[in-house]
Amino acid sequence: MSQNNQKTLSSQRRLVQIITILKKHHLAKGIDPVKFRMILEDLGPTFVKIGQIMASRQDMFSQRYCLELVKLRDNVAAMDIETVREVIEDEYGKKLSDVFEDFDEKPLGSASIAQVHKARLKEDGRDIVVKVQRPHIYEMMERDIALVRKAIKLLKLNEVLGSVVDLNIVLDEFWHTAKEEMDFLNEAQFARKFAKLNADICYIGAPVIEMAFSTHKVLVMEYIDGFDIDNLIKLKENGYDVEEIAAKLAENYIKQIVDDGFFHADPHPGNLRIRDGKIIWIDFGMMGILSHNDKDLMKTAVMAIGKNDTQKLVDVILTLGEHDGRINYTLFYDHIETFMSHYVSADLKDINLGDVVQEIFTIAHKHRISMPKGVSMLARGLVTIESTVMLIDPHISIIEIAANHVTNHMANHFDLKKELTNSVQKLYNSSQNFLELPIQLSDIMRMMMKGRLKINLDIVESSVPLISINHMVNKLVVGIVSAGLLMASSLLCTTQMTPKVFGIPALGFIGYMTAVGLGIWLLLTVLKEKKKKK
Known part of the structure; x- marks a missing residue:
């Protein structure tokens, strides 16, 4: 039998397996958070990963589901050393022993995408860790995603789960995230960027990435010893102030968000260690x-x-x-x-x-x-x-x-x-609102382009004719455009742009005249409507 036929057969068997598992849980009778978690666990690693992503999307899924899906954990058997050796040697094009002086066969950790081993580099004897990707994991996950889309159509799952989740959105986000996570060079770049952004903070560190030994499927980095950040007894025994550690950790995380816009997305204790007076962040596979x-x-x-x-x-x-x-x-x-x-x-x-x-x-x-x-x-x-x-x-x-x-x-x-007085604070807020007008206009335009600008009206008693609403919106738009032109023209007046009209840059002069014209038109329109009402 050809390789393509074997692959087709394998996909067919996997689809049957997926549908069998879904039927076993009687989806037609409804679903609840516990049942949904059990289904994902039965379906295997790809779906456990999907559930873990769902657990972080409280904006898309109800809190009951998110709290239940947090319980999902990778439960994958470790790869044997021969498989690990094969992956590394395929990537390096040389024997494992030519690169590493020592390689611990027992993994430090094993997950659905990769597992980690401690080793020692042959060239200089430094202790490092090697993250090795499971063979064919990309193809397996790609197959599972395609098959679950078929299962959704066959079993009409979106009709069953419509009020709970949109499975297509979940699958799209999962596959985008998984593809990034399966390219270890992305993680290597994330780790280096994090180290650079925090280089000036004396109490924060990150493992050094060995780019010369890292590939898309193998990641090599400095081995981090020291203490687990939640091992309070050991930390206190070694003279650390745990309250200071907590405060510095929190301050650094807020700095990552507010100042850098680049933050560790999974800051649990397993990804943090204390070494030589520093908080060391590890595992940069998931960054925000x-x-x-x-x-x-x-x-x-x-x-x-x-x-x-x-x-x-x-x-x-x-x-x-x-x-x-x-x-x-x-x-x-x-x-x-x-x-x-x-x-x-x-x-x-x-x-x-x-x-x-x-x-x-x-x-x-x-x-x-x-x-x-x-x-x-x-x-x-x-x-x-x-x-x-x-x-x-x-x-x-x-x-x-x-x-x-x-x-x-x-x-x-x-x-x-210094704290501003109430009157100065009001003046400051007013000036800030004025200065932010171009930004707000930009946000409005961006929302309009993305189809996200919505106007909600509460119409009381008699219904308002649509033509009146249309006139109101038109006047609002004219007012916004006029204000924008005045602001832009004022900014142009601070430049030395030529040619000039009456000492004002010509472009700014045109802007002023247009704004004044629009303002006069708007005023006359309002007065005319007021006269009609009388």
Whole structure:
């Protein structure tokens, strides 16, 4: 039998296996979180990975499902040493013994995509760890993804699970994430970038990546000894202040988010060690990346919660989120206002960040607002880092550290060292709103282009003719364009651009005249409508 026929047969058998498992759990009778977790476990490593991704998407899936799927753990038998040897020798084109002086056959850890071994380099005797990818894992996962799409159609699973999950969205995100994770050179670049961004922080470190020995399927890095970060007895015995470790760990994580926009997405204790007075981060297979705009929105969200500014938090969520369909803005605002009221009188030290994040994502889920990948990874990371630092110091408040970091960052940025009085604060806020007008216009244009700009109207008593709404929107657009032209023309006046008209750059002069014309037209239109009503 040819290789292609064998592959087809294997795929057919796997499809039958998948359908059999799904039928065994009686999906037609409904589904609950426990049943869903058991199905994923029965289906194997690919689906366990899918479930782990789902557990981090509280904006897409209900909290009940996310909490249950957190229980999923990789439960994969370790590769035998012959298989490991074959993968390494295929990648290097030479024998294992030509590269490593010593290679520990017992793995340090084994997961669905790869396993890790301790070894020693032959060229200089340095202790290192070798991460080896399972053979054919890419092809196996690709096959499983294709087959589960077929199973979804055959069993009409989206009709059964429609109110719980959109399986196609889950599969798309999983496959994108898995492909990145299966290219170890991505992880190598992530680790080097992380080390560079944190090079100036004396108490933070990362393992050195041995690029000369790293390939797409084999990753070699410095071996990190020292102490587990949650081994408090050993840390105290060796003179470490665990409260200081917790505070520095939390501060560094907030710095990764707010300053760098590049953060470790899985900061559990197993990925952190203490060595020579430094917190060493390891395993960079899953990193979160935030755009400059998303970073600014995160700062705004923290400040909005701190100031109990419901409108600002609503704006942040709607700008960040993606949704298909009409949002009931009034109801959404009410839900956010109720959420804010829970924390308005609470001390920051008493607020649990995990609860805050879960509540916001639950509200977003209710209104079918999903967050970008970087933001959902951030939510998962924040919940994980809070549980990690609280293992070290139960009295720490990561949300207080975050608020202080953001406040100090913004104060330094604007050189506001003293607290402003109420009148000056109002003037400052007004100027900030004016300066942010071009950015807001840009956000509006971006949302329009992505089809995400929604206008919600509560029409009371008699229905309003659509033509009236159309006129109202037209006037709003003219007002925004006029304000934008005035702002842009004012900025042009600060330059030495030529030619000039009456000492003003010609382009700026044209902008002013156009803005004035639009303003006069708008004023006359309003007066005319007012006269008609009388």
